[in-house]
Amino acid sequence: MPQPTQVDPRGLRVNAAITAVVLALVLAVPSEPVRTVLLGVQVVVFAIAVLVGLSASPWALVFTTFVRPRIGPPAELEDARPPRFAQLVGLVFTTVALVSLLAGATTVALVATTLALVAALLNAVVGLCLGCEMYLVLRRLAPAGTA
Amino acid sequence: MIGLVLLGIALVATAGVALLMRWKNGRFSSQPVEDARERLTAGQIGAPLGERATLVQFSSAFCSPCRATRVLLTDIAATAPGVETVEIDAESHLQLVRDLEVMRTPTVLVLDADGVVTTRASGLPRRDQVLAALDRAVPGGK
Numbered sequence: 001m002p003q004p005t006q007v008d009p010r011g012l013r014v015n016a017a018i019t020a021v022v023l024a025l026v027l028a029v030p031s032e033p034v035r036t037v038l039l040g041v042q043v044v045v046f047a048i049a050v051l052v053g054l055s056a057s058p059w060a061l062v063f064t065t066f067v068r069p070r071i072g073p074p075a076e077l078e079d080a081r082p083p084r085f086a087q088l089v090g091l092v093f094t095t096v097a098l099v100s101l102l103a104g105a106t107t108v109a110l111v112a113t114t115l116a117l118v119a120a121l122l123n124a125v126v127g128l129c130l131g132c133e134m135y136l137v138l139r140r141l142a143p144a145g146t147a
Numbered sequence: 148m149i150g151l152v153l154l155g156i157a158l159v160a161t162a163g164v165a166l167l168m169r170w171k172n173g174r175f176s177s178q179p180v181e182d183a184r185e186r187l188t189a190g191q192i193g194a195p196l197g198e199r200a201t202l203v204q205f206s207s208a209f210c211s212p213c214r215a216t217r218v219l220l221t222d223i224a225a226t227a228p229g230v231e232t233v234e235i236d237a238e239s240h241l242q243l244v245r246d247l248e249v250m251r252t253p254t255v256l257v258l259d260a261d262g263v264v265t266t267r268a269s270g271l272p273r274r275d276q277v278l279a280a281l282d283r284a285v286p287g288g289k
Contacts, residue, residue: 027150027157082209107149114153121161127211128168135209136237136252140245
C-alpha cells in the first residue's frame with residue numbers, strides 16, 4: 001500500500017485558525033465589499049488546498065514560513081486525506097456564501113459563513129474535523145448495492 | 148447586526164460541540180439487555196474471534212483519530228491474552244455499518260468470546276476506558 005501524503009498537524013491547526021479569523025471578520029464587518037473580498041480570498045484558499053494540496057494553501061505557507069521555523073519539526077505527521085476532505089467541505093460552504101452574497105441574499109451568505117466558521121473553530125481549538133465526522137453519515141446514504 | 152449575532156452563535160455552538168465530543172469520545176455504552184444484543188461471526192468481521200474477547204474497530208479514510216485508536220487497541224490486545232483486534236474499513240462494509248448503526252469512525256465494538264456485542268464507543272477512547280469495557284465483556288480479568 002503506498003504511503004498517503006502526510007502533513008504536520010500543527011500546520012492544520014494554524015490553517016484552521018487563520019480561516020476562522022477570516023470568516024469571523026466576514027460576520028463582524030458590516031460592509032458588503034469587504035465581506036465579498038474576504039469570502040473570495042477564503043474560497044480561493046480552500047480551492048487551492050483541495051485541487052493542489054494542503055501544503056500549497058496560502059495559509060499553510062504562512063505556517064511553514066513564519067511559525068514552523070520557530071517551533072521546530074513535528075513530533076508526528078498526519079494523513080492528509082481527512083483534512084483535505086474537510087477543506088472541500090469548507091469550499092462548498094464558502095462558495096454558497098459567496099454566491100449568495102453576490103446574489104443579494106446576505107442572510108443566507110452569513111448563515112453559510114457561520115457554519116463554516118464553527119467547523120474551522122472546532123478544528124483550530126480542539127482538532128476536531130467536522131467534515132470528516134460527516135463523511136461516514138453521508139456515505140451511509142449511498143444505495144445498499146454500491147457497497 | 149445579524150453578523151455579530153451569528154458570530155456569537157458560532158462561538159457558543161463551537162463550545163457546545165467541543166464539550167459534547169469530549170464527553171462522547173471513547174464513552175462505552177452500558178450493556179444492552181440480553182435479547183437486544185447483536186452477535187457477530189468470524190465471517191462477518193473477516194477474521195477469527197479472539198478466544199476471550201475481540202475489539203472490532205470501524206475505520207475510514209477520512210478519519211484522523213482512527214490511527215491512534217488502532218495503535219491503542221493493538222497495544223492492549225498484545226498484552227491481554229485471548230484478546231484480538233480487527234479493523235474493518237467502513238466504506239467497503241456499508242451493509243454491516245448500517246446493520247450495526249455505526250455513525251462515526253472510529254467506532255469500537257467489544258465482543259465477548261461468542262461474538263456478542265457487549266458494548267461500543269465512538270471517537271478516540273482512552274486506555275482506561277477500553278480496559279474497563281474489556282473487563283465488563285470478559286469477567287475475570289483483562
